[in-house]
Amino acid sequence: MPDADMPARTPDLLRPRGSNQVGMRQFNERTVLQALRVHGSLPKADLARLTGLSAQTIGLITARLEEDGLIVKQSRVRGRIGQPSVPLALNPDGAFAIGIKVGRRGAEWLLIDFAAQVRERHAISYDFPDADELLPAIAQHIHRLRDGLGPLAARNVGAGLAAPFQLGGWHRTLGLSKAQSDLWNQMDLAAEVRARTDVPVSFARDTVAACVAELVGGRGHDLKSFLYIFVDTFVGGGLVINSHLHTGAHGNAGALASLPMQPPGSRGALPPQLVAQASLWELEQRLAGEGLDAMAAYDDRALQPPYAATTQAWLESASQALAHAIVSGTAMLDLPDVVVDGSMSRPLLQALLDQTRAALDGCNWEGLWQPRLHGGKAGAQACALGGAMLPLHANFAPDHDVFLKAA
Structure with missing residues (x-):
């Protein structure tokens, strides 16, 4: 992994270096697919330049990938000089x-294609998962999404x-019994799901998975290293250093x-944690305390009457708490960027960003770079x-580290 202490620099274009050795065919194919995933459609000449593979090798690889249905040719593009080029792109049906x-407030299933576009979505909500x-619902939805592909299911x-x-975790905050908490904390959720389906199952912590989505399909295209914060029922995050998930x-x-x-109390009292101040759970409780629908925390109602005043009070508290977390993270990691997202409406996220920026401007940055x-x-x-x-990476990305994008 690259040295995290190296000075930050502007991300270069993807240059996953390939090999012309016969034994590296699979790696080279993955390298070409990754170039198309990051940059979009490209002609063979650009693929050769980006990957360092010879024109002949690129020709052989792209022919195999096209035969396997993983890439498609697009319409010819006429340039000012020379012959028209034929861009190649990932085949969404490839x-x-x-x-x-699986969250504390609901579960969600997505089917995505090879271009990482969502084809189908199902979601359920609950007070806490039973x-x-x-577990049977997870398997049923997996099979329904797969079988719904028909001849493409394979x-x-x-x-x-x-x-x-x-x-x-935090079962007292959620109002759960210790028995309910222990049931989930002692369960190997991935193993339970694998036992119920013949589909291969990968696992990641929820906010790490969210960070992966941002790294691959969002801000990660432009930002090389960043602290990632995801405000869900409970707040969490992830860490990207030199285009790698850490x-x-x-x-x-x-x-x-x-x-x-804050520091521990003088009598050993445990200090409050970020989860208690910058989570949507806290907004839920504030809304419920006013006799309002707590689930408005997750949709457009949060900034509308009669919810807006309660939401604004939460924003003031949450933005100050996030600013504290960002200053602490900066002191430890010296990262140039922070990305904040969450399970809320886009207007509420923007309001949270605006107030967090204002809170950051009021922090003491002596000895640090904001x-x-x-x-x-x-x-x-x-x-x-x-x-x-995760399974797309395991099957088609060129490296064993998670989502290597620059070399």
């Missing part, structure tokens, strides 16, 4: 993957499951929910979308 988000109901390469490491020793890097908001703040592009479906990208 492969499919299923993404599953394992006896949810091109489904797997499912990616995105869920909190400890779904029963997961940490226990897969928990960017687990911002647990960040303490990072740039960006809104995420993946939106509320980021976790499920990132989950679906």
Whole structure:
């Protein structure tokens, strides 16, 4: 992995270096597919330039990929000099993957095509998941999405499951019994899902999966290193360094929910955590306390009467808490950018970004460089979308690290 202490620089164009050796055919094919995924349609000459492979090798590879149905030729493009070029692009019907988000407030299933476009979506909501109901539902939706592809069902390469490491965490906050909490915390959710389906299943922490979606299909195209924050029922995050997802020793890097908001009390009292101040759960509780529908936290009603005043009070608290988290992250990592997204309406996200920027401007930055703040592009479906990208990466990306995009 590249040295995280190297100075940040503007991301270069993708240059995944290939090999002309016969034994590296699969790697070279993946390299070409990754170039098309990042840059869009390209003629063979540009593919050769970007990958470092010879024109002859590119010709052989693209012929194989076209025969396998993974790429398609597009209409000829006439240039000012020379013969018209024929751009090549990923074939959307070349492969499919299923993404599953299991959250504390609902579950979501997405079917995406080879171009990472959502073809179908299903979602359910609940107060808290019941394992006896949810586990069969997960398998049923996987099979329904796969079988719905008809003759293309064989091109489904797997499912990616995105869920909190400890779904029963913070059970007192959620009003759950210890037995309910222990059931989920002791469960190997991925193993339970694998036992119910013949579809290969990958797993990632929910906000890590959301970070993957942003890295591959969002701000990651322009930003090389960034702290990622996802405001869901509970807030969480991820970490991207030099265009790689950095997961940490226990897969928990960017687990911002647990960040303490102040030093321990003088009598050993535990300080509040970010989860208590910058989560949509907190907005839910504020709305419910006013006799309003708590689920308005997740849709356009949040900024409309009679919800707006309560939402504004939450925004003031949440933006200050996020600013504290960003300053803390900057002191540790010195990242140039921060991306914030969440399971909320786009207007509410924009309001949160605006107030967080104002809060950041009021922080003490002595000894630090203030990072740039960006809104995420993946939106509320980021976790499920990132989950679906996991099997696509496993089958078609050129490297063993997660989503290498620059070399």
